[in-house]
Amino acid sequence: MNLKRIGSWAIFSFAVLYFLLPLVGTIEFSLRARRGVYSFDAYRSVLEDSQFQQTLAYSVILSIATVILGVLIVAPTAFWVRLKMPRLRPVVEFITLLPLVIPPIIIVFGYIRLFNTSSILPLTGSARGTDFLLAAGYATLALPYMYRAIDTGLRAIDVRTLTEAAQSLGAGWVTVLARVILPNIAVAILSGAFLTFAIVIGEYVIAALLNRPAFGPYMVWMGSNRAYEPAALAVIAFSMTWASMGVIQFLARRTRFTKV
Amino acid sequence: MAFINLTSLGKSFGPTQVVRDFNLALGKGEFVSLLGPSGCGKTTVLRMVAGFEAPDQGDIRIEGQSVLRQRANQRQIGMVFQSYALFPNLTVAENVAFGLRVAKVASAEITPRVNEMLDMVGLAAMKARYPYQLSGGQQQRVALARAVASRPRVLLLDEPLSALDAKIRVALRTEIRAIQRQLGITTLFVTHDQEEALSMSDRIVVMNGGRAEQIGTPEEIYNRPATRFVAGFIGTLNVIEGQVGREARAFLNCAGGRLALPGTFDAVAGEKIAVAVRPQSLRPCPAEAGGLHGIVRHVEFLGAFTRLHVSCGQATLLVDCFARDLAATITVGGPISLTAATEDVLRLSA
Numbered sequence: 001m002n003l004k005r006i007g008s009w010a011i012f013s014f015a016v017l018y019f020l021l022p023l024v025g026t027i028e029f030s031l032r033a034r035r036g037v038y039s040f041d042a043y044r045s046v047l048e049d050s051q052f053q054q055t056l057a058y059s060v061i062l063s064i065a066t067v068i069l070g071v072l073i074v075a076p077t078a079f080w081v082r083l084k085m086p087r088l089r090p091v092v093e094f095i096t097l098l099p100l101v102i103p104p105i106i107i108v109f110g111y112i113r114l115f116n117t118s119s120i121l122p123l124t125g126s127a128r129g130t131d132f133l134l135a136a137g138y139a140t141l142a143l144p145y146m147y148r149a150i151d152t153g154l155r156a157i158d159v160r161t162l163t164e165a166a167q168s169l170g171a172g173w174v175t176v177l178a179r180v181i182l183p184n185i186a187v188a189i190l191s192g193a194f195l196t197f198a199i200v201i202g203e204y205v206i207a208a209l210l211n212r213p214a215f216g217p218y219m220v221w222m223g224s225n226r227a228y229e230p231a232a233l234a235v236i237a238f239s240m241t242w243a244s245m246g247v248i249q250f251l252a253r254r255t256r257f258t259k260v
Numbered sequence: 261m262a263f264i265n266l267t268s269l270g271k272s273f274g275p276t277q278v279v280r281d282f283n284l285a286l287g288k289g290e291f292v293s294l295l296g297p298s299g300c301g302k303t304t305v306l307r308m309v310a311g312f313e314a315p316d317q318g319d320i321r322i323e324g325q326s327v328l329r330q331r332a333n334q335r336q337i338g339m340v341f342q343s344y345a346l347f348p349n350l351t352v353a354e355n356v357a358f359g360l361r362v363a364k365v366a367s368a369e370i371t372p373r374v375n376e377m378l379d380m381v382g383l384a385a386m387k388a389r390y391p392y393q394l395s396g397g398q399q400q401r402v403a404l405a406r407a408v409a410s411r412p413r414v415l416l417l418d419e420p421l422s423a424l425d426a427k428i429r430v431a432l433r434t435e436i437r438a439i440q441r442q443l444g445i446t447t448l449f450v451t452h453d454q455e456e457a458l459s460m461s462d463r464i465v466v467m468n469g470g471r472a473e474q475i476g477t478p479e480e481i482y483n484r485p486a487t488r489f490v491a492g493f494i495g496t497l498n499v500i501e502g503q504v505g506r507e508a509r510a511f512l513n514c515a516g517g518r519l520a521l522p523g524t525f526d527a528v529a530g531e532k533i534a535v536a537v538r539p540q541s542l543r544p545c546p547a548e549a550g551g552l553h554g555i556v557r558h559v560e561f562l563g564a565f566t567r568l569h570v571s572c573g574q575a576t577l578l579v580d581c582f583a584r585d586l587a588a589t590i591t592v593g594g595p596i597s598l599t600a601a602t603e604d605v606l607r608l609s610a
Contacts, residue, residue, distance in 0.1 A: 161341055161343055161345040164341070164345070165345035165403075166347070167333045168407070168416075169333075169358050169362055169406070169410065171333055175362060179358075180349075184348055
């Protein structure tokens with residue numbers, strides 16, 4: 001084994017330890033709820049907590065709404081920019097990156113100022129209105145990931161020719177998008193959807209300041225009030241993320257109309 | 261009245277004028293090819309007819325109606341693309357049915373129509389396959405079936421054969437022409453391949469610099485090229501320049517001697533003109549004979565015939581002849597005389 005190969009293995013081993021040790025530590029700690037033996041007590045406690053179920057269900061529903069909102073905004077935009085305004089792509093990319101540099105607290109305070117009960121559109125005055133604001137905030141936070149995922153998907157197909165082929169067969173814009181473009185970037189949309197899901201599940205600031213019963217604030221509350229349960233919750237959240245990644249891979253391989 | 265009328269079409273992209281003052285009339289059921297080198301504006305003309313580009317000036321009329329205000333999806337024009345453009349998420353049958361479904365044709369009518377189209381292109385057995393499971397030629401056949409399935413008024417073919425290998429290209433061009441004749445559909449075909457254009461078309465439009473350089477039947481374009489550009493673009497041609505002279509008969513005084521002309525081409529004696537002669541129309545004869553005198557520089561064996569490269573003054577002329585016509589005295593570096601029948605000498609206008 002030459003020096004170069006040893007160096008590669010050393011870096012790989014360091015990376016594995018760097019990422020796995022904290023995870024192993026968290027799992028090990030989450031199993032210590034019962035004195036002297038390993039047990040799943042912390043997991044049982046978390047899973048039986050009605051607040052866990054309610055907040056998780058709320059966040060899952062909201063993440064679905066966020067994904068739909070995000071796809072409705074991003075897919076036509078990315079499609080149009082690629083087809084008709086390719087010179088505007090850097091501008092649109094810059095705009096989609098803004099949520100990474102503008103803190104969520106600014107977004108949520110903006111919402112509260114613009115849509116409070118004394119404004120023309122008093123969305124914060126009702127639970128459904130606030131839910132919509134929360135979904136809009138989440139869609140904004142997920143914008144960098146959703147845009148890039150969809151744009152990468154569009155890059156993999158010949159958008160212009162497929163669009164023109166569909167148009168020459170009589171299809172209007174909605175048909176082109178719904179029956180030609182979106183089905184061919186389904187895996188890209190799915191990967192954007194799971195990234196959005198991961199963001200929505202863990203987000204705290206917007207949900208807490210809009211006072212909605214989301215999973216993020218519940219995790220923070222749990223972390224400041226319990227000992228072993230937060231570690232169990234972290235492992236559960238990790239598992240959900242990994243399961244999402246697995247589903248993306250599985251669906252990408254199962255896509256019938258592309259080579260594997 | 262022409263079925264399609266393109267009148268004074270013009271199109272610029274930024275400062276570059278791609279199509280200028282382009283006029284063309286197509287009769288119903290006619291197969292017309294736009295032929296020219298890359299960047300001559302042929303694809304832009306096609307895209308304007310399809311509705312993907314809006315002309316800056318001029319009009320496009322189909323069956324007497326201007327289509328400029330109609331969007332691409334309202335024009336009832338079928339199109340086949342160079343890159344096939346089949347929808348990867350749909351099977352062969354679904355691809356062919358796409359236009360029928362968009363037009364909300366009853367399901368009971370769609371299946372027989374799709375079967376009929378796939379039978380026509382010989383792919384009935386592959387209707388459940390996805391595009392990636394087909395070869396290039398098969399994909400282009402599906403694209404053709406898809407384009408004509410909804411019975412469009414016009415068929416546009418944008419270099420549909422250029423992505424295919426030579427053998428399939430030859431087979432498919434015969435098929436395309438047969439299907440076009442069978443359906444009687446008015447077709448505009450874009451190609452840069454002169455052989456394709458000559459073998460498939462009722463008429464050819466040779467384009468250069470955004471203009472129609474010459475419009476005519478394949479025979480007219482090949483045998484009577486109007487300009488130096490057409491002459492150079494279609495087949496191989498020798499361009500000979502010289503001064504018109506007249507004694508008992510008209511002739512061209514040029515480097516290497518005299519070339520007999522069928523007439524003076526309305527030129528006065530002493531006027532400089534350019535004529536063209538195909539390589540197969542020049543006949544080698546003994547050096548002491550009349551005609552053009554030159555030196556054989558190179559002899560190329562090209563299978564069916566042999567090509568001589570003969571230098572006459574500054575110019576090099578190509579002469580194609582069958583091996584049996586080659587005199588034993590013809591050797592590289594040796595003298596040769598060339599003659600041509602007067603009817604094979606063509607006047608070039610520009």
